[in-house]
Amino acid sequence: xxxxxxxxxxxxxxxxIALGLYxxxxxxxxxxxxxxxxSGSPATTPTLNVQGGSVGGNVEKEAITIPSPEEAxxxxxxxxxxxxxxxxxxxxxxxxxxxxxxLDYVPGVFAQPKYGQEDARLAIRGSGLSRNxxxxxxxxxLDGVPINQAxxxxxxxxxxxxxxxxxxxxxxxxxxxxxxxxxxxAVNYVSPTGRSHGGYLVRQEFGSYQTSRSQFAAGGVLGAxxxxxxxxxxxxxxxxxxxxxxxxxxxxxVGYRFGDGAETRFYITANNINQAIPGxxxxxxxxxxxxxxxxxSFSRNTKRDIDSVRLNNKTTFLTAGGEATLxxxxxxxxxxxxLSFAVIDNQENNYGGYARITEETxxxxxxxxxxxGLNYFxxxxxxxxxxxxxxxxxxxxxNVEEKSNTFELYGEAAYYLRPDIAAIAGAQxxxxxxxxxxxxxxxxxxxxxxxxxxxNPKLGLRWDVAxxxxxxxxxSWASEPPAFSELNPTATPGFAPLAPQKSRTLEIGxxxxxxxxxxxLAAYRANVEDELQLLDVGGGQTQARNINKTIHxxxxxGGEATLxxxxWMEGDRISLRSAYTFSNFRFDNDPVFRDNALPGAPRHYLxxxxxxxxMEGQANGWFIAPNVEWVPEAYHVDNAxxxxxxxxALWGLRGGYTIREGGRIFLEGRNLLDKTYxxxxxxxxxxxxxxxxxxxxxxxxxxxxxxxx
Numbered sequence: 001x002x003x004x005x006x007x008x009x010x011x012x013x014x015x016x017i018a019l020g021l022y023x024x025x026x027x028x029x030x031x032x033x034x035x036x037x038x039s040g041s042p043a044t045t046p047t048l049n050v051q052g053g054s055v056g057g058n059v060e061k062e063a064i065t066i067p068s069p070e071e072a073x074x075x076x077x078x079x080x081x082x083x084x085x086x087x088x089x090x091x092x093x094x095x096x097x098x099x100x101x102x103l104d105y106v107p108g109v110f111a112q113p114k115y116g117q118e119d120a121r122l123a124i125r126g127s128g129l130s131r132n133x134x135x136x137x138x139x140x141x142l143d144g145v146p147i148n149q150a151x152x153x154x155x156x157x158x159x160x161x162x163x164x165x166x167x168x169x170x171x172x173x174x175x176x177x178x179x180x181x182x183x184x185x186a187v188n189y190v191s192p193t194g195r196s197h198g199g200y201l202v203r204q205e206f207g208s209y210q211t212s213r214s215q216f217a218a219g220g221v222l223g224a225x226x227x228x229x230x231x232x233x234x235x236x237x238x239x240x241x242x243x244x245x246x247x248x249x250x251x252x253x254v255g256y257r258f259g260d261g262a263e264t265r266f267y268i269t270a271n272n273i274n275q276a277i278p279g280x281x282x283x284x285x286x287x288x289x290x291x292x293x294x295x296x297s298f299s300r301n302t303k304r305d306i307d308s309v310r311l312n313n314k315t316t317f318l319t320a321g322g323e324a325t326l327x328x329x330x331x332x333x334x335x336x337x338x339l340s341f342a343v344i345d346n347q348e349n350n351y352g353g354y355a356r357i358t359e360e361t362x363x364x365x366x367x368x369x370x371x372x373g374l375n376y377f378x379x380x381x382x383x384x385x386x387x388x389x390x391x392x393x394x395x396x397x398x399n400v401e402e403k404s405n406t407f408e409l410y411g412e413a414a415y416y417l418r419p420d421i422a423a424i425a426g427a428q429x430x431x432x433x434x435x436x437x438x439x440x441x442x443x444x445x446x447x448x449x450x451x452x453x454x455x456n457p458k459l460g461l462r463w464d465v466a467x468x469x470x471x472x473x474x475x476s477w478a479s480e481p482p483a484f485s486e487l488n489p490t491a492t493p494g495f496a497p498l499a500p501q502k503s504r505t506l507e508i509g510x511x512x513x514x515x516x517x518x519x520x521l522a523a524y525r526a527n528v529e530d531e532l533q534l535l536d537v538g539g540g541q542t543q544a545r546n547i548n549k550t551i552h553x554x555x556x557x558g559g560e561a562t563l564x565x566x567x568w569m570e571g572d573r574i575s576l577r578s579a580y581t582f583s584n585f586r587f588d589n590d591p592v593f594r595d596n597a598l599p600g601a602p603r604h605y606l607x608x609x610x611x612x613x614x615m616e617g618q619a620n621g622w623f624i625a626p627n628v629e630w631v632p633e634a635y636h637v638d639n640a641x642x643x644x645x646x647x648x649a650l651w652g653l654r655g656g657y658t659i660r661e662g663g664r665i666f667l668e669g670r671n672l673l674d675k676t677y678x679x680x681x682x683x684x685x686x687x688x689x690x691x692x693x694x695x696x697x698x699x700x701x702x703x704x705x706x707x708x709x
Contacts, residue, residue, distance in 0.1 A: 063193040063226065063255055064263035065316045065325075066143060069166050072190065078369070078414065080424055080460035080472035081174035081507050082108055082522040082556055086167040093623075093656050094668050095205060095702045096161045097213065097234065103187070104629075105609075107520065107579040108171050108556035110601045112680040114694040115243040115278055120156050121600070121680045124171050125505075125526060126552040126585040127184025129600035130533040132542070132682035136483060137501075138184035139175060142269065143191050145312050145329050146178075150350050150379025150404035151434060153483040157306055158271045162203070162215050163230050163251035165192045171556070172505050172524065173458050173476030179354075179375045179408040181428040181456040181478045183503045183526060183552065191253055191267070194219040194226030200709050201230070207668075207702030211236040227254045239697040240278040241293040242302070248272040260318075267312040277302040279340065280682055280691040283643065290676045290695035296340040301391025308333040322358035322370075329353075343386040343393050350379040367416040371426075375408040381484070399440035402484045405433040412458070424460035424474070429453075432481045436488055436495055446488055448495025454479035454502075473508040486532055486544035499546050503528040509556075516562035525553040527588075533639070536685035549588035550598060556581055571614055578608035587639070599636045599683040602645075606630040609654075621658040626651070631677075643687030648677035650696075662708035667701070674699040 062068045067075065069087060076083045084106045096102050099120045100111040113120040123129050127137025135154035140147050148154040168188040170178070175186035201217035217230035229252030237244045248271070255265040278293030279302060285292060296302070314327040330351045337344035356373035381402040387394030412426030435449040460474035480501040487496050509522030530546040537543045558579040565573050583605070585598040597603075606628070613623025628651055634644035651673055656666035679696030 063195045063265070064257065064261075064318065064323075065255060065265040065314050066165075066190060066193055066196075068196070072166065072168060076168065077470065077511065078422075078462070079170070079174050079177075080422075080462040080474045081476075082171035082509060082520070082524070083174050084169040084171075084520065084558065086169070088165050091161055091164065091167070092706065093658075093664070094654050094666050095207070095213075095704065098161075099156045099159070102161050102167055103169065104607050105558065105577055105579045106169050107558035107581050108522070108554070109169065110581065110583070110605055112694075112696070114280075114680050115238055115240055122156070122184075122187075123601050124169075124184035125524065125554065126583060126598065126601060127182065129585065129598055130683045132534060134483075134485065136532070137182050137480060139178065139180040139182065139186040141178060141186055141188040142310075142312070143267065143314065144178060144188060144325075144356075145267075145314065145327060145354070146352070146375070146377060147310065147331070148377075149348065149381070149483070150352070150377045150406060151402070151483040152406075152481060153485060157247075157273050157275070157304070158249075158269065158308055158310070159189060160232055160247075160249045160251055162213075162232050163191065163249070164189045165196065166190050171522070172507065172526070173456070173474065173478055176410060176412055176426050176428060176458055176476075177371050177373075179373055179410040179428060181410075181430070181454075181476075182480050183478055183501070183505070183528065191251065192217075192219065192228050193253060193255055193265075194221050194228045195255070197228055201706065203704065203706040205702060205704035208700035209237045209239055209697075211702065213704075224257045225254065226257075228252060238276070238278075239700070240291045240695070242276045242278045242297045243293070245273075245275045247274075262315070262317045264313065264315040267310075267314070269308075269310040269312075271306055271308045273304070273306040273308075275304045277304055277339075281693050281695065282689055282691050283687075283693050284689075286678060286693035286695045287646070287676055291698065294340075294691065299390070300338055300340055300388045302338050302340060303336075303391070305336040306333065319357075319359065321360040324357045325355070327354050338388050338391045340388070342397060343388050343391075345384045345386065345393065346381055348379065348381040350377070352377040363415065367419075369414040369422075370411070371413075372411040373409075375406075375410075377404070377406040377408075379404045383484075396440065398443060398446075399438075400446055400488065401437045401439065402488070403433075403435045403437075404484070406481075407431045414462075420464040422462045424458070424462065426458040426460075428456045428458075430456070430479060430481075434481070434484065434487055436484065444493025446493055446495060448487075450481075450487065450495070450498075452479075452481040452500050454500060468512060468514050470511045472510070473506075476505050476507075478503045478505070480532070482532055482544065489541075489543040496544060498532065498544060499530045501528065501530050501532045501546075503552075517560070519559040520556070521558075522556045523554070524556075525551070528552060534683065535639075542684075547587065548590065550586065550590075551588050552583075552585045552598075554581065554583040554585075567612070573611075573613065575611045576608070577611070578606065580607075581605045593639045593641075596639060596641045597636050599638050599641075600681060602631045602635045603633050604631065606632075621660075622656065624653070624655040626653050628652070637681040637692050638684040638687040640686040643692075645678040645681060645693070648675055650675055650677065664706040665704065667703045670700045670702075671696070671698060 098113045103109045110123045170185040172185045180186045197219045203215040205213040213234040215232045219228035231250045234247045250270040253267045257263045279297045310331040312329040316325045333348045335346040354375045359370045385398035410428040414422045414424045432452040438446040456477040458476040462472045482498040503526045505526040507524040512519040528550045531550045533547045534542040535545045560577040563574045587593040609627035611625040614621045630649045650671045652670045654668045658664045680694045682692040
């Protein structure tokens with residue numbers, strides 16, 4: 001079918017699907033309330049436990065297919081490496097609309113949006129630093145199901161932070177339990193269910209740049225069934241000219257329990273995204289006129305519009321010592337993407353399946369924990385390019401079909417040498433195919449195919465020194481096949497002969513958690529071979545190349561501490577949370593760039609917040625929290641190390657009030673001193689006077705109110 005016809009059908013169908021599901025969820029919720037004798041009175045309606053993220057009242061026990069936050073945290077603490085969990089409280093007590101706002105206090109992560117929610121840069125341990133668009137080196141997951149494209153690339157626009165209960169971050173090879181073996185690791189967004197979040201939720205946010213965001217949610221249990229659904233809408237004109245956005249999103253799931261030992265769950269995610277793109281600026285303009293944009297953004301109406309629908313199914317069976325999970329997924333995505341040089345028009349389908357098993361058993365009288373799984377990812381992208389005529393399609397300039405198939409087999413065993421010491425060994429094997437068919441040979445033949453195989457082992461050791469204290473180390477290998485944006489560049493015709501990026505990482509660290517303190521510390525060094533870098537090839541264009549050797553090393557330090565209880569009144573508390581990341585990423589005796597720093601990320605990055613407020617468990621909770629984001633040193637934007645950003649410190653202030661019955665309000669000020677700074681950059685071989693800089697937002701104030709009933 002013609003992609004433009006398909007896109008029009010998606011545009012017409014998506015609102016109908018959203019409206020139908022929205023209405024259906026409301027009717028189910030009303031029926032559920034009547035079926036259980038719930039008239040909405042406080043005595044019978046479930047209420048939210050804000051700290052734990054679970055719902056009390058008459059909602060049944062947690063879903064089998066989705067772990068509770070407590071179960072997830074216990075599982076993370078078995079991993080001998082850098083992992084973090086972002087709680088529901090962190091997601092909901094302020095404004096979290098971008099990947100940066102979700103992961104702000106996760107050490108080892110550098111996340112910065114270019115503008116709005118569009119095309120953010122996410123680098124974990126320096127993954128994908130040279131990517132000037134989209135994502136590489138990190139696997140994004142929804143409830144354990146990959147949402148990256150089949151070739152490994154990814155985007156954030158289809159992830160709605162308000163739709164999730166908590167977020168897990170697996171840095172580096174610590175994501176092996178999902179089959180991922182990459183330098184950056186994985187980020188897993190985990191959904192609420194009708195069993196954890198019964199009742200209704202209404203939320204409204206508003207603020208600077210005519211920002212508005214609305215959410216409705218409904219969840220409940222109907223016998224063996226449970227359901228949760230949440231449509232959201234967000235609008236903003238954006239800080240910069242020509243950065244306005246409108247996001248319509250729908251997330252939901254329906255589960256069915258087969259007795260006490262098995263459960264299946266169906267998921268839907270639908271998006272209608274309209275995002276204007278202002279483009280990068282030169283360094284001089286970025287600091288003189290940070291809210292401006294380039295003229296071609298207006299004349300060519302540069303933007304990124306997405307219509308997508310994703311369907312997943314996940315079934316989990318409990319076994320005597322663990323569980324087995326099977327799943328399948330399918331995604332349809334239409335992308336209309338006018339840029340200054342062309343209009344990109346893609347119709348993409350991704351699909352796949354997975355199986356995973358965990359088991360706790362014994363070997364020679366000692367405990368043995370096993371994880372094993374198989375993943376298959378497939379996809380086809382019909383990618384066209386047209387001349388940009390005022391933001392519309394002009395003459396056809398390129399037409400290709402990109403097909404990807406990836407198979408992953410993985411396993412991990414943790415053998416307890418003593419009750420407090422576990423030795424971990426695992427491996428991941430990958431077979432990947434990339435095949436491109438050129439349907440428009442007039443501009444040069446791009447057709448080609450590649451196959452990639454890899455075996456990535458992992459060794460680790462975890463010592464539970466005390467009940468609340470762990471020490472760990474691991475040595476891991478990773479391999480990342482190139483994505484189609486690297487294999488089929490626009491700069492020159494042909495299918496690029498690229499090798500997969502390979503890395504070997506040594507990590508050592510510790511975790512410590514008590515009632516008043518929490519600490520996570522990890523130090524790592526990764527030796528990377530054939531790192532995929534975008535290098536200038538002339539004419540203002542870049543092309544992917546393999547860099548022989550680079551080094552990624554750093555320190556990740558994060559934690560929370562209760563500094564004082566009962567400071568001025570009974571039940572109050574002063575606490576501190578912070579995340580510090582030290583990054584030393586550089587070339588390793590490169591014939592051209594010697595030992596230069598890799599561009600794109602600061603050497604030091606600190607987020608800290610001092611909080612004063614009521615302690616958990618009180619009838620009414622309140623807090624006020626000044627915070628800072630600090631980059632004390634400018635970082636390079638080019639491989640030649642001829643141009644830098646500038647150091648900056650951003651001061652903010654948050655406050656909120658929570659009522660036990662389900663109400664919450666918040667007020668948040670950001671960049672209160674209106675500091676002009678560079679939020680993210682594109683990377684170049686030699687910067688010159690290129691437009692590489694994306695200024696961050698100026699002073700902004702946001703407020704919101706939420707009510708659960």
